[in-house]
Amino acid sequence: MKKVIIIGGGIAGLSAGCYCQMNGFESEIYEMHDMPGGLCTGWRRKNFTFDGCLHWLVGTSPSNPMYRMWEELGVVKGKKFFDYDYFIKVIDKEGNVFFTYTNPDRFKEQMLEYSKEDRKFICSVIKDIKWFMKMKIPIDYGFFTLFKMIPMFYRFWKYSMPVSEFAGKFKNKKLGELVNLAFDWHDMSAVFLIWTLAYMGSRDAQYVMGGSIELAKSIEQRYLSLGGKIHYKSEVIKILVKNNKASGIKLNDGTEIQGDIIISAADGYSTIYEWLGGLYTDKKLDKKYKTLEPFPPLLYISIGVEGNYRKEPYSVTFPLDKPVLIANKEVEYISLANKSFDPSLSANNTTAFHLSIPTDYDYWAELYKDKTTYLQEKERIANEIIEGITKLYPDFKSQVREVDVATPVTFKRYTGNYRGSYEGWLLTKKSMTVQMPKTLRGLSDFYMAGHWTAPGGGLPTAASTARQAVKLLCRHNKIKFSTTTV
Numbered sequence: 001m002k003k004v005i006i007i008g009g010g011i012a013g014l015s016a017g018c019y020c021q022m023n024g025f026e027s028e029i030y031e032m033h034d035m036p037g038g039l040c041t042g043w044r045r046k047n048f049t050f051d052g053c054l055h056w057l058v059g060t061s062p063s064n065p066m067y068r069m070w071e072e073l074g075v076v077k078g079k080k081f082f083d084y085d086y087f088i089k090v091i092d093k094e095g096n097v098f099f100t101y102t103n104p105d106r107f108k109e110q111m112l113e114y115s116k117e118d119r120k121f122i123c124s125v126i127k128d129i130k131w132f133m134k135m136k137i138p139i140d141y142g143f144f145t146l147f148k149m150i151p152m153f154y155r156f157w158k159y160s161m162p163v164s165e166f167a168g169k170f171k172n173k174k175l176g177e178l179v180n181l182a183f184d185w186h187d188m189s190a191v192f193l194i195w196t197l198a199y200m201g202s203r204d205a206q207y208v209m210g211g212s213i214e215l216a217k218s219i220e221q222r223y224l225s226l227g228g229k230i231h232y233k234s235e236v237i238k239i240l241v242k243n244n245k246a247s248g249i250k251l252n253d254g255t256e257i258q259g260d261i262i263i264s265a266a267d268g269y270s271t272i273y274e275w276l277g278g279l280y281t282d283k284k285l286d287k288k289y290k291t292l293e294p295f296p297p298l299l300y301i302s303i304g305v306e307g308n309y310r311k312e313p314y315s316v317t318f319p320l321d322k323p324v325l326i327a328n329k330e331v332e333y334i335s336l337a338n339k340s341f342d343p344s345l346s347a348n349n350t351t352a353f354h355l356s357i358p359t360d361y362d363y364w365a366e367l368y369k370d371k372t373t374y375l376q377e378k379e380r381i382a383n384e385i386i387e388g389i390t391k392l393y394p395d396f397k398s399q400v401r402e403v404d405v406a407t408p409v410t411f412k413r414y415t416g417n418y419r420g421s422y423e424g425w426l427l428t429k430k431s432m433t434v435q436m437p438k439t440l441r442g443l444s445d446f447y448m449a450g451h452w453t454a455p456g457g458g459l460p461t462a463a464s465t466a467r468q469a470v471k472l473l474c475r476h477n478k479i480k481f482s483t484t485t486v
């Protein structure tokens, strides 16, 4: 039986482990942290559980082919799901309110209330949202399934422009502004948002009750039950190579572990340029790593309050009375996520709120060199943000019990992701057609998985790239790839 060493116990690493075990390999995961999940995580602060990831999971409806993958990984069995009526509620500076309803007819009605003159454009967008609602991307595809996906590629191209450009297509400037505020997501390609909205509408992208930790633990349990082994607190610093064949790993305590096959399900940049010393790359791959844009790092603020916010929006964007200066940039609008719909995160009379604010990695890396200033800056920003939230909820400040601020440096330290990115490569017009390799030229018995191996990132990408990597590994070892479900 061949031994597979997997670097990283995030969703990709755990999934790769499950598929290796299902296909008769003996696998072991080496994870630098003391728990599973990587970015798909959460943490306790006194009475609060702060969730660090999950908003929605694509593939929660049994009619979606991805559901089968989540069944294979033990994610969906026995779980309850939460449906989103809207993606986000937006309030602008003049007090206009706009909901991005996941029911396309309701969304259409609301857009028409703002602009009759855009009727033709609105109807065409809604028609495409309805088309996306029916679209099911297979997890296993060949030439003929790709052929069937041509109408999908056409719509991908149609909405490939950045959200700001898409919003600019509305004749009514106010509606354009509201759409831009609602989908203000690092100028991602508009298709990502239209597709997400459609998937939420068709119950294909729901929230999994229990949150990120529960999700990660489900895959960890599945892996262990399949006979896999996980070594926590084991940081890999080098991938060992003999005669251009991956042969093992070296840990930061100097231990060397030999294996027949290595899968890196950790940061792509570290894997290629640090642990393999940049010896197995080529001009094409270098160009991708130099020119593709990663998801920006976040300032992730978690606030635990004593108070019941179950009737308040689970996601709202609104303007601050006084902009907050973050990494030399004035932040005027903030988006507040309220997790009180999940009782496992907001027990009794408490609520956990989260804010994800895109920020600058270099600024925080520089500040981190002086811990006192770094901590003071985190505190100042959190205080000003809390002050700003009182505009929406007047009692908020007096109800605050716990505050936690994670910077891009925190993301880098805890997960190793390149420049603190939280989801790999941004899905843009440029990256949409880019394929990232799962193997490296000139290096045998080596595979890569995870959100750095397919633009767009996210949990489905992490798991499906792991599935693809193990499928490839099976093909190279003349094994028929097979899976089981729970």
Ligand SMILES: Cc1cc2nc3c(=O)[nH]c(=O)nc-3n(C[C@H](O)[C@H](O)[C@H](O)COP(=O)(O)OP(=O)(O)OC[C@H]3O[C@@H](n4cnc5c(N)ncnc54)[C@H](O)[C@@H]3O)c2cc1C
Binding pocket: 007, 008, 009, 010, 011, 012, 013, 030, 031, 032, 033, 036, 037, 038, 039, 040, 052, 053, 054, 055, 056, 057, 058, 234, 235, 236, 237, 265, 266, 267, 300, 356, 414, 415, 416, 417, 422, 423, 424, 449, 450, 451, 452, 457, 458, 459, 460, 462
């Ligand atoms: C705030 C936030 C919200 C998000 N919301 C969603 C959402 O709603 N839906 C969605 O689908 N996605 C969401 N994502 C994105 C999603 O979490 C990631 O894309 C996904 O978890 C990536 O998984 P991965 O296994 O590829 O990478 P990672 O999670 O980065 O896992 C890599 C693992 O490798 C380990 N590692 C790194 N270096 C080493 C080393 N040297 N030695 C040993 N181990 C190492 C890390 O500790 C980590 O456990 C969100 C992310 C964030 C941060």
